[in-house]
């Protein structure tokens with residue numbers, strides 16, 4: 001995300017002056033060990049409310065309740081309907097997208 005400061009503002013001891021541009025890398029912010037314990041570890045018990053994936057502040061994603069609901073439904077349904085679902089290849093062979101905006105994989109071979 002890119003933003004332009006409308007007025008001088010201090011964040012983390014650094015002053016951003018009015019008119020200056022800022023590039024916000026929320027994916028990197030989500031992995032800041034000063035903000036999150038063990039940020040690179042999958043921890044399904046952690047508090048899911050404090051991340052930056054849906055943005056922050058007044059323009060935080062309006063669709064996040066729908067996105068959360070869709071993900072909850074898809075994961076629980078898949079797990080219930082196909083409990084033996086598993087990767088059909090080594091995780092190192094899964095082609096991840098080399099894209100700063102959209103994370104994901106090009107394909108995910110599975111078996112059950």
Ligand code: HEM
Nearest residue numbers: 001052053054055056057058059060061062063064066067
């Ligand atoms: C996992 C799915 C999604 C992710 C990761 C996501 C992420 C984001 C992010 C990072 C922003 C920018 C927030 C900011 O500027 O601070 C945003 C804004 C927005 N999103 Fe999403 N989004 C998702 C799904 C959706 C869905 C399903 C909808 C609608 C059905 C939606 C509607 C919007 C809208 C309308 C805004 C603009 C809000 C504003 O500027 O006030 N998003 N989203």
